[in-house]
Amino acid sequence: MESEYREDILGGFIPHIQKPDRKWYATVFVLLAIIGVGLFAFVYQLYKGQIVTGMRDNVVLGVYTVNFIFFMGLSYAGALIGGIFHIGGFSWGRPMLRMLEIVTITSLIVGPIFILVCIGRPERFLNLFFYARIQSPIIWDVIAIVSDLFFCVVYLHFTYIRDFAKLRDYPNLNIANWRKKFYKIMALGYNDTKAQQRLLHQAQNIMAAIIIPTAIIAYSLLAWLFGMNQRPGWNNSIFAPYFVLSAVYSGIALIIIIMWIYRKVYKLEQCIKKEHFDFLGYTLLLLALFYGYFSFSEYITEWYNSAKTSSILLAKFWDFSEYGFMFMFSNFFAAILPIIVIGIPQFRSIKSIVITSGLIVFALWLKRYLIVIPSLETPYIPIQDERLEWVFYSATWVEWALTLAGIAFFVLAFVVMSKIAPIVNVSEMEEKSKGLKFFYKTRK
Amino acid sequence: MSKDEHKNESSRRDFLKSGFAFGIGTLFTGGLFSSCSETTAKVTISDENVEKIxxxxxxxxxxxxxxxxxxxISPCExxxxxxxxxxxxxxxFVMVIDLARCANAGKCTSACQLGHNLTPDQEFMRVYLMKDHEYTDPYWFPKNCYHCDNPSCVKVCPVGATFKRDDGVVLVDAETCIGCKFCVxxxxYSARVFNWTEDWSKPEVDIEFSPETSIPRIPGTVSKCDFCPDMSRQGKLPHCVTGCPMGAIYxxxxNEDTICNGVETLRFKQTIKDKAGYRYLEELGTLPRVYYLPPVDRQFPYERGFEKLTDEQKLRYKNISDNS
Amino acid sequence: MKIKEILFSVSFVMFLISNMAVAQENEIKPKKVRLKLEYIKLPNGTKVLNAKMYWKDGKEFNAVVDQDVMFAAVGDSVELKLATIKSNKEGFAKLYIEKDFKFPINEEGFTSFTAKMNKSTQFKRAKKTINIKDAELDFTLNEIDSVKIIELNVSSFGTDGEIVPVNRAEVNVYVKRLHSLYEIKKGATNENGFFSAVFPEDMPGDSTGNVTIIVKVLDSDDYGTIEKVQNIKWGTIVSYAEEEHVRTLWTGEAPVWMIIAVCVILLGAWFNFALAIYKVSKIKNAV
Incomplete structure (x- = not known):
């Protein structure tokens, strides 16, 4: 067992890092095309005004905001889980560390882009810094996101340093000169001496330690963006922990999917084992239970209270001509399905876990939709309007195009990042680890 | 220039102090002819504020x-x-709306739209049809911005584009607004309106934006009822008040303890006391500056509010009118 | 070919003519104008003749804009042309007359003021005459046993120029407010031309308690409108000082605890960040 992990893992990645093949170019081209359509939609929206979206005076926030919450959730989840893996020394999680970091960074870029797209005058974005009001939950969020972005980029770089050093020293690497230079600069003169190891390890520990609370605070702040509003369905004290939990939940589900894809594409069966899927599957199971508990707690308090507007809102969740199906899907996929699929050993396989994860990610996106839109459609003064688009929100092609562009950007980041350095933290994997041994022994 | 302006300012203030500026129509004094004409000759006052007599x-x-x-109130502009x-x-500033008098003529809305150069899509003043319970009678409910003393919208604004002034008015500076819509x-009270498009039905006047008039509207920013302080500066009532044919809006x-609907002038506190005035959704703690007088002793059935509506407009109130 | 062209041009011309005829028919229909004439005597003695003109279109009233109105004063078979004024966009034509201007009067002391608008393509002719006698309105403000009393007196001139009180003149007492005048009391003068009103105790003034009191003879058939005004510190003092706000989240400044909390969290986080950067920066030179 052990010897498997001590061989030259980097060697296996070298072909991927060297010349990209045609498939890679095709993928990048398709993704760029999708992003291009999104850019066109954005320019169209800038030119025509936000009238081209489905948003109107009642539902002022739409799919853009849903995407924002969704991607920020993924980002904070990546940071949080990565930090916990690092600090806790869960060495079995090492193959996932880099993917988590890339998820963090990429979604941390994609998320705020959706806010830029959502605001009426993106060119005045800098006003957020010039005229910032500390009392506004939005400013809390701006501060948190900016800090988080800095921390995560730096942390990501820290985790890359050893691999960059390895690539820099790799003999006969068939890559362009600028990339060699890039590795040399980014490796920061790291030579794997004892002192350097110690320094890097300390720095990584510090960053991992601050990233955990930053992620929790930042996502709580995002939850409060809604929770602080006097609006049925939003003004809810459970929102902050609920948001953090569902962020971790969606993050782990996504990591399972990404792991599976890379396992297939890069043939990483030797580092990503069924045990990884099982272990993350158990985590999903646990989170599903918590998620169900939180959801139940959220709805039951509002339902039992039966305040007028809350009742109208909840009735919409049970009405199949309104949000009934969405509500059913989101709760079934996110709270019940994992318990069945992962909880019962007969159903548990890599495939079933991956499919469940996909459904969970989708269900959690729907959940964010259910948080944002029905609440806006149910203000204290019931909407009275003859214009249907003012009463009901329905996203337009512009919003979907930009959503797809966001996803495409997210995927593109992975496609590009896996060319820059191995998608698995090679140095960590090659490191002799008792914990790792222990893990695989006990799993046997 | 600034000196002259100051001079003009002070002379205008003297003019006011002398207590001659009042009454119906034009108020005017012979003794001040010379000083007025002098200052107008020296200082550039926009044509709107100069009357030839x-x-x-x-x-x-x-x-x-x-x-x-x-x-x-100085300055006039x-x-x-x-x-x-x-x-x-x-x-x-305060507003009192007498629900007993509202017959959904829609004139407050249209007068406001005209005064603020709004598109037909935008209504700072909206008339709702309310029905609280099966046994209660429906009533028309005009609703604008409540200019709350503890405004939720101002709290959440990240850039301070919306603000509350000492005179109680909550305004939007659309030149700072980034259009994040979180105030909306x-x-x-669903009081805020977003400028979704640049396709205005009417051409915008080429003037600098003033939060007091909300003109010109800047696409991609938020607008709302502004209580027309620009009208108060001229001693005039807001557009919706003068627009209402029933005199429902005061x-x-x-501070002066007085409200006016264009026809009658009442004491504010006494009216609230006598007619059991209340504020809508007081329990939210927003402390609105708009008061309602309950719809008692109505002189007409609420159905009269449907008479002038087009079939399309009637759809707006379908949920209530179907059930009663 | 030629015949066709001629026929075509003839029919075209006829078409034009018929159109013009229709258009003219539509235009020539002068509207009936309602003209209202007001006589106002301002506090300083300046008189104002205000002709208000409007025409009715269905249920809507429209102002008669940009039309010449001729004002004249008639008294004792003397007709004095005063002025011609163009109506403004509200349909008002106003003439101000200086205090000492002498109007012709008849033996009873009346002057007939007329406002006349000549017929035009748009409007029918309109004329209005009012008979006005000059009157004086005086008022005093007294405080007796902390009761604030407004006493007013309306007087006019007899046939021999002697001063006679005006009985049963409709008078109003107001206090000036921002948007309108608040009516304190209204009524008619007694046989001595006398009327009194009590100023309400709880009427707010400005920050020094100042109020403006206005008395008016309002739209009297014989005397027109007469206004008088005085300032006095009779109002209750209103404090303009800003009250303390219990919830200050909406104000310009954030609560102190919030600023401290944000700073502590940020400093803590960024200090660690700086520390990590420092450690990494030493990597290059570490042995």
Whole structure:
């Protein structure tokens, strides 16, 4: 067992890092095309005004905001889980560390882009810094996101340093000169001496330690963006922990999917084992239970209270001509399905876990939709309007195009990042680890 | 220039102090003719605020004289930029809406749209049809911005583009607004309107934006009812008040304890006391500055509010009208 | 070919003519104008003749804009042309007359003021005459046993120029407010031309308690409108000082605890960040 992990893992990645093949170019081209359509939609929206979206005076926030919450959730989840893996020394999680970091960074870029797209005058974005009001939950969020972005980029770089050093020293690497230079600069003169190891390890520990609370605070702040509003369905004290939990939940589900894809594409069966899927599957199971508990707690308090507007809102969740199906899907996929699929050993396989994860990610996106839109459609003064688009929100092609562009950007980041350095933290994997041994022994 | 302006300012203030500026129509004094014409000659006052009047002198001559309009509040023009963030000193504007009188004529809405150069899509003043319970009678409910004393919208604004002034008015500086729309979702009264498009039905006048008039509207920013402080500067009532044919909307200054609907002038506190005035959704703690008088002793059935509506407009109130 | 062209041009011309005829028919229909004439005597003695003109279109009233109105004063078979004024966009034509201008009067002391608008393509002719006698309105403000009393007196001139009180003149007492005048009391003068009103105790003034009191003879058939005004510190003092706000989240400044909390969290986080950067920066030179 052990010897498997001590061989030259980097060697296996070298072909991927060297010349990209045609498939890679095709993928990048398709993704760029999708992003291009999104850019066109954005320019169209800038030119025509936000009238081209489905948003109107009642539902002022739409799919853009849903995407924002969704991607920020993924980002904070990546940071949080990565930090916990690092600090806790869960060495079995090492193959996932880099993917988590890339998820963090990429979604941390994609998320705020959706806010830029959502605001009426993106060119005045800098006003957020010039005229910032500390009392506004939005400013809390701006501060948190900016800090988080800095921390995560730096942390990501820290985790890359050893691999960059390895690539820099790799003999006969068939890559362009600028990339060699890039590795040399980014490796920061790291030579794997004892002192350097110690320094890097300390720095990584510090960053991992601050990233955990930053992620929790930042996502709580995002939850409060809604929770602080006097609006049925939003003004809810459970929102902050609920948001953090569902962020971790969606993050782990996504990591399972990404792991599976890379396992297939890069043939990483030797580092990503069924045990990884099982272990993350158990985590999903646990989170599903918590998620169900939180959801139940959220709805039951509002339902039992039966305040007028809350009742109208909840009735919409049970009405199949309104949000009934969405509500059913989101709760079934996110709270019940994992318990069945992962909880019962007969159903548990890599495939079933991956499919469940996909459904969970989708269900959690729907959940964010259910948080944002029905609440806006149910203000204290019931909407009275003859214009249907003012009463009901329905996203337009512009919003979907930009959503797809966001996803495409997210995927593109992975496609590009896996060319820059191995998608698995090679140095960590090659490191002799008792914990790792222990893990695989006990799993046997 | 600034000296002259100051001079003009002080002379205008003297003009007010002398107590001659009041009454119906034009108020005017012979003794101030010379000083007024002098200052208008020196200082550039926009044409709008200068009135040419014809005077028949004692010796039978007709002379034409410029007279700057008497504004009870100085300056007469709606201020722009940071100046607009200062409230009109000594004022606390309030509105009282008598629900017993509203017959959904929709004139408040259209007068407001005209006064603020709004598109037909945008309504700062909306009339809702309310029905609280099966046994209660429906009533028409005009709703604008409540200019809350604890405004949820101002709390959440990240850039301070919306602000509350000392005179009680909550305004939007659309030149700072980034259009994040969180104030719209924070407002429990659905008072705010977003400028979704640039396709205005009417061409915008080429003037600098003033939060007091909300003109010109800037696409991608938020607008709302502004309580028309620009009208109060001229001693006039807001557009919706003068537009209402039923006199259902009263507006005034709580410091003066007076409200007026254009026809009658009442004491504010006494009216609230006598007619059991209340504020909508008081329990939210937003402390609105708009009061309602309950729909009692109505002179007409609520159905009259449907008479002038088009079939399309009737759809708006379908949920209530179907059930009653 | 030629015949066709001629026929075509003829029919075209006829078409034009018929159109013009229709258009003219539509235009020539002068509207009936309602003209209202007001006589106002301002506090300083300046008189105002205000002709208000409007025409009715269905249920809507429209102002008669930009039309010449001729004002004249008639008394004792003397007609004095005063002035011609163009109506403004509200449909008002106003003439101000200086205090000492002498109007012709008849033996009873009346002057007939006329406002006349000549017929035009748009409007029918309109004329209005009012008979006005000059009157004086005086008022005093007294405080007796802390009761604030407004006493007013309306007087006019007899046939021999002697001063006679005006009986049963409709008078109003107001206090000036921002948007309108608040009516304190209204009524008619007694046989001595006398009327009194009590100023309400709780009427707010400005920050020094100042109020403006206005008395008016309002739209009297014989005397027109007469206004008088005085300032006095009779109102209750209103404090303009800003009250303390219990919840200050909406104000310009954030609560102190919030600023401290944000700073502590940020400093803590960024200090650690700086520390990590420092450690990494030493990597290059570490042995």
């Amino acid at each position: 014809k005077l028949l002198t004692t010796d039978g001559q007709i002379v034409e004289i410029d007279k700057s309009k008497a504004c009870p 709606p201020p722009v930029g940071d100046e607009a963030r200062k409230g009109i000193p000594g004022r606390k 979702s924070a407002c429990p 507006f005034g200054d709580a």
